[in-house]
Amino acid sequence: MRISVLKPVFxxxxxxxxxxxxxxxxxxxxxxxxxxxxxxxESKTIPLIAMSYSFEGGSTxxxxxxxxxxxxxxxxxxxxxxxxxxxxxxxxxxxxxxKMSFDVGKDxxxxxxxxxxxxxxxxxxxxxxxxxxxxxxxxxxxxxxQQFLASARDSEQDPDRIASQAWIGLxxxxxxxxxxxxxxxxxxxxxxxxxxxxxxxxxxxxxGLKVSVVGDIDVVTLGKALDEVFGALPDTEPPKAxxxxxxAKGPAIKIIDRDIPQSVIVFGQEGILRRDPDFIPAYIMSHxxxxxxxxxxxxxxxxxxxxxxxxxxxxxxxLKAAGLYLGSVSTRNEKASETxxxxxxxxxxxxxxxxxxxxxxxxxxxxxxxxALRFDSNEKIANQLVGLQQQNLGIDYINxxxxxxxxVTLDQVKAQAxxxxxxxxxxxxxxxxxxxxxxxxxxx
Amino acid sequence: xxxxxxxxxxxxxxxxFILPAHALNLDVTNFTLANGMxxxxxxxxxxxxxxxxxxxxxxxxxxxxxxSGLAHFLEHLxxxxxTKHPFGEFDHLVDVNGGEGNAFTTRDYTGYFQRIAxxxxxxxxxxxxxxxxxxxxxxxxxxxxxxVVREERRxxxxxxxxxxxxxxIDAAMYIAHPYGKPVIGWMSEVAALTRADAMxxxxxxxxxxxxxxxxxxxxxxxxxxTLAEKYYGTLKNTFTPTKRxxxxxxxxxxxxxxxxxDPRASSPIFQRxxxxxxxSTGVGRETHxxxxxxxxxxxxxxxxxxxxxxxxQKLASGVGAWFSGDGLDxxxxxxxxxxxxxxxxxxxxxxxxxxxxxxLKNGVxxxxxxxxxxxxxxxxxxxxDDQASLARITGVALMTGSTVxxxxxxxxxxxxxxPDEIKQAAAKVVQSNRSVTGILVPxxxxxx
Numbered sequence: 082m083r084i085s086v087l088k089p090v091f092x093x094x095x096x097x098x099x100x101x102x103x104x105x106x107x108x109x110x111x112x113x114x115x116x117x118x119x120x121x122x123e124s125k126t127i128p129l130i131a132m133s134y135s136f137e138g139g140s141t142x143x144x145x146x147x148x149x150x151x152x153x154x155x156x157x158x159x160x161x162x163x164x165x166x167x168x169x170x171x172x173x174x175x176x177x178x179x180k181m182s183f184d185v186g187k188d189x190x191x192x193x194x195x196x197x198x199x200x201x202x203x204x205x206x207x208x209x210x211x212x213x214x215x216x217x218x219x220x221x222x223x224x225x226x227q228q229f230l231a232s233a234r235d236s237e238q239d240p241d242r243i244a245s246q247a248w249i250g251l252x253x254x255x256x257x258x259x260x261x262x263x264x265x266x267x268x269x270x271x272x273x274x275x276x277x278x279x280x281x282x283x284x285x286x287x288x289g290l291k292v293s294v295v296g297d298i299d300v301v302t303l304g305k306a307l308d309e310v311f312g313a314l315p316d317t318e319p320p321k322a323x324x325x326x327x328x329a330k331g332p333a334i335k336i337i338d339r340d341i342p343q344s345v346i347v348f349g350q351e352g353i354l355r356r357d358p359d360f361i362p363a364y365i366m367s368h369x370x371x372x373x374x375x376x377x378x379x380x381x382x383x384x385x386x387x388x389x390x391x392x393x394x395x396x397x398x399x400l401k402a403a404g405l406y407l408g409s410v411s412t413r414n415e416k417a418s419e420t421x422x423x424x425x426x427x428x429x430x431x432x433x434x435x436x437x438x439x440x441x442x443x444x445x446x447x448x449x450x451x452x453a454l455r456f457d458s459n460e461k462i463a464n465q466l467v468g469l470q471q472q473n474l475g476i477d478y479i480n481x482x483x484x485x486x487x488x489v490t491l492d493q494v495k496a497q498a499x500x501x502x503x504x505x506x507x508x509x510x511x512x513x514x515x516x517x518x519x520x521x522x523x524x525x
Numbered sequence: 526x527x528x529x530x531x532x533x534x535x536x537x538x539x540x541x542f543i544l545p546a547h548a549l550n551l552d553v554t555n556f557t558l559a560n561g562m563x564x565x566x567x568x569x570x571x572x573x574x575x576x577x578x579x580x581x582x583x584x585x586x587x588x589x590x591x592x593s594g595l596a597h598f599l600e601h602l603x604x605x606x607x608t609k610h611p612f613g614e615f616d617h618l619v620d621v622n623g624g625e626g627n628a629f630t631t632r633d634y635t636g637y638f639q640r641i642a643x644x645x646x647x648x649x650x651x652x653x654x655x656x657x658x659x660x661x662x663x664x665x666x667x668x669x670x671x672x673v674v675r676e677e678r679r680x681x682x683x684x685x686x687x688x689x690x691x692x693x694i695d696a697a698m699y700i701a702h703p704y705g706k707p708v709i710g711w712m713s714e715v716a717a718l719t720r721a722d723a724m725x726x727x728x729x730x731x732x733x734x735x736x737x738x739x740x741x742x743x744x745x746x747x748x749x750x751t752l753a754e755k756y757y758g759t760l761k762n763t764f765t766p767t768k769r770x771x772x773x774x775x776x777x778x779x780x781x782x783x784x785x786x787d788p789r790a791s792s793p794i795f796q797r798x799x800x801x802x803x804x805s806t807g808v809g810r811e812t813h814x815x816x817x818x819x820x821x822x823x824x825x826x827x828x829x830x831x832x833x834x835x836x837x838q839k840l841a842s843g844v845g846a847w848f849s850g851d852g853l854d855x856x857x858x859x860x861x862x863x864x865x866x867x868x869x870x871x872x873x874x875x876x877x878x879x880x881x882x883x884x885l886k887n888g889v890x891x892x893x894x895x896x897x898x899x900x901x902x903x904x905x906x907x908x909x910d911d912q913a914s915l916a917r918i919t920g921v922a923l924m925t926g927s928t929v930x931x932x933x934x935x936x937x938x939x940x941x942x943x944p945d946e947i948k949q950a951a952a953k954v955v956q957s958n959r960s961v962t963g964i965l966v967p968x969x970x971x972x973x
Contacts, residue, residue: 126571127910168836171825175827178903195910234792239791240684340789388670388671388672392680446622450642451624451625459910
C-alpha cells in the first residue's frame with residue numbers, strides 16, 4: 082500500500098455553519114488516500130473523538146421468517162473478531178474505555194465510536210477488527226440469541242411496541258417494511274451463523290458507507306484512520322433499496338385486547354419522503370399540529386384542556402422508500418373513544434383550515450432558534466452530520482436550513498395540511514380494553 | 526426514577542456518577558446570593574447555547590403522610606402561570622425563543638430547566654424567578670392536570686409490571702422513612718390531591734434560600750452573577766428553610782421478600798436491593814467503593830454476574846448490579862437477573878448469592894478493581910461532552926447533601942479505593958437483613 086502513503090488527503094469542501102455571528106462549525110469533507118469520504122469537525126477543546134457511521138441497508142434486507150438478522154449482528158460485534166476471542170475483545174475495549182454502539186433501522190445499519198483522543202489509534206484498530214472480521218461463533222451466538230429472545234418476548238408484551246408493530250403491519254402488509262426490525266420470538270430461533278455472515282457481507286460495503294467525525298483529530302490523521310478502519314471492506318453495491326413502498330389507506334381500527342388500565346393508541350397514515358420538495362412546509366405543519374411536546378395543537382386539546390393523556394404526538398416519519406405520518410396517545414380505557422374523537426377533530430380542523438399566521442410565525446421562531454441545540458456536543462454533531470449525509474442534504478444544508486424554514490408561507494403550510502391529513506382514512510391500532518370502539522381490521 | 530412534566534423529552538441519569546476533577550480542569554464556579562440562593566456556573570463555549578436549571582430542596586420524601594405525589598403534582602402546576610405571565614405564556618415564550626424546557630421530581634428535589642440560545646438567558650431567568658413566588662392556580666387549570674398526572678402514573682407504572690415490582694420493593698425497603706412512597710404517589714392519594722394542597726406545599730418550600738441555580742454553557746461566571754443578582758437576588762425569602770430531618774429507618778433486622786405475579790410479565794425477574802449509605806451519609810470512601818463494587822459485580826460483559834450467570838452457567842439472558850447513592854438520607858445497592866427461558870428464577874437468585882458470598886469472603890481482585898476504575902475515570906472525561914449532564918449532576922449533588930468540592934474530589938477518591946475497602950463496604954451493606962428481594966413471575970397462561 083505504498084501508493085496510498087504518497088496520495089494526499091483531499092479536502093473537497095470546507096464549510097462554515099453559523100449558529101450566531103460568534104459561533105460557527107467548520108465542516109470539512111475529507112477524502113482519505115484510499116478514497117473514503119468523511120465529514121470532519123475538528124474541535125480540540127476536550128480530549129475526545131466521536132465518530133458516527135452508517136451502511137445502507139437494514140432490517141428490510143432480512144429474509145422473511147428470519148426477521149432480526151441484521152439486528153442480530155449488532156449483538157455480535159463485540160463477541161470475537163480477528164485474532165481476539167469475545168472476552169479478549171471486550172477486555173481490550175474496556176481497557177481502552179472505548180464506547181462502541183451498533184444499531185439497525187429499517188433502512189440503515191448505524192454505528193458510533195467514542196474514544197479518548199489518547200487512545201485514538203488503538204480504538205480505531207479495534208473498530209476495524211470488529212467491523213471487518215467478526216467471528217459469529219456458535220456459542221456466543223446462542224448466548225446473544227437468548228438476549229434477543231428475551232427482548233422480543235418483552236416487546237411482544239409491551240403495549241407501545243405491540244401497538245406500533247400492529248400499525249406497521251396494517252400499513253405495509255407483506256412488504257419488507259412490515260418486518261419486525263428486531264425480530265420476533267418466532268423468527269430469532271431460525272437465524273444461523275451463515276445468515277449472519279451473509280448479512281454482514283451484504284451490508285458492510287464501502288459504497289454504502291457514510292462517516293462523520295468530530296473532535297480532537299486533524300485532517301491527515303483522520304485520512305489514515307478512515308483507510309485503517311474501513312479500507313478493507315469490499316467495494317460492493319449496497320443492498321438495493323426498495324424503490325417505493327405502499328402505505329395502506331384506512332379507515333381501519335384494530336384492537337388488541339390486553340388487561341391494562343390504559344389504552345395505548347397508535348394512529349397515522351401515509352406521510353411524505355424526505356426528498357419531497359414540500360418536506361419543509363409539511364414539517365412545519367406537523368410541528369404545529371403534534372410536534373415537540375410544548376404547545377402543539379394536539380397537546381393543548383387532548384392534554385392541557387381535557388386531561389385525557391400524559392403525552393400525545395403526531396409526526397412525520399420519512400423512511401427511504403415510504404413516508405409515514407405516525408402518532409400515539411395513551412388514555413384510561415373509558416376515555417379511549419373520546420380521546421380518539423378529539424384527536425380526529427383536531428386533525429380535521431388542521432386539514433380544513435391549516436394553522437393561523439401566528440402559529441406559523443411561532444413555529445418558525447422555535448424551529449430556527451432551537452436548531453443550535455442539536456449541535457452542542459461532539460456526539461450530537463457527529464450524529465447530525467451522518468443524518469444529513471444519509472438524506473443527501475449536502476454539506477451546506479446547516480446554513481440554508483433556517484432560511485428555508487423562514488421562507489415558507491402560510492399557503493404552503495395549508496396546502497400540506499390538506500394534502501397529508503385525512504382523519505377519515507386513518508389506520509388506528511389500540512392495545513388495552515378501550516371502551517366504545519370496535520375493531521374493523523383483521524390480519525396485519 | 527424521575528418524573529417529568531412532558532414525556533417526549535426524557536432524561537436519563539447514570540445510576541452512578543462521578544465528575545472530573547483537577548486533572549481535567551473542569552471549570553466550576555459557585556457563589557451564594559445575598560438571599561441565600563446558591564449559584565453554580567459551568568462554562569462550555571463550544572456552542573452558543575446554555576442550560577439553565579433551578580432546583581428546589583423538596584421532593585416526595587418531604588410530603589406529609591397521605592399526600593403522596595404532591596411534590597410531583599406541584600411540579601406540573603408550576604407551568605400554570607403567574608399574574609405577570611398567565612397560563613401558557615411560560616411555555617410559549619421559551620418556545621418562540623427556540624428553547625426547550627422540562628421539569629422533574631425525585632424523592633429529594635424538584636428541578637426546572639431550559640436549554641436555549643445563550644443570549645436568551647435573561648428571559649428564562651426572569652420567567653423562572655417570577656414563578657418562584659407568584660404562581661397562580663385555578664381549579665380550571667388544576668383539575669385537568671390532576672387527570673394528566675393520573676394518566677402519567679398509568680403510563681409509567683400501572684401498564685408496566687416491572688415498574689410495579691420496583692414500587693413494591695421500595696415500599697418494603699423503607700419501614701419508616703418516606704423513601705418508601707413512590708415519587709408519583711399512590712393512585713388513591715394522588716386522586717385526592719387539591720389545589721389548596723399544592724398551594725400550601727408551594728408556599729412551604731419554594732423560596733430563594735431553598736433553591737439553587739445551575740447554569741452551564743456559553744456563559745462566563747461574571748455575566749451569570751450579574752444576571753442572577755438582578756433576577757434572583759432581588760427576591761425576598763418568604764420563610765427560612767430548615768435542615769431536612771426525616772424519620773430514620775430503624776435498624777433493619779429482617780430480610781424481606783416481595784413476590785408478585787402478573788400475566789403481563791414477559792419473563793420472571795429477580796431483583797434485590799440492600800439498604801446502603803448515600804454519597805452524603807457515607808463514611809470515608811465507602812460509597813466510592815460501593816460504586817466500583819456494583820461495576821465489578823454486574824456492570825458490562827466482564828462483570829462477575831455476566832461471566833457466571835450468562836456466559837458460563839447459561840442461566841440468565843440479562844444481569845446487572847449497581848449502587849445508587851444520590852439520596853439525601855439513604856442509598857441502595859442492587860442486583861438483578863432475568864433467567865433464560867425455561868430456567869427457574871430461583872436458580873439465578875442462588876447463583877447471584879454465590880457471587881456475593883464469594884466477594885464477602887474473598888473480596889475482589891486488584892485486576893478487577895483496576896479494570897472498572899479505569900472505565901469509571903474515563904466516564905468522567907466523556908461527561909465533558911455533555912453540558913446538560915454536567916449541570917444535572919452538579920445539581921443532584923447539591924440537592925442531596927454533597928458540595929461542589931465533593932464532586933470535584935470524587936475521582937481523586939475513586940483513584941484511592943483499595944480492594945480491601947471494597948470488601949469492607951460490601952460487608953457493611955450486603956447483609957440479608959438489609960435486603961428486599963423482589964420476584965416477578967408471569968401467571969401461568971390459560972391453555973385453550
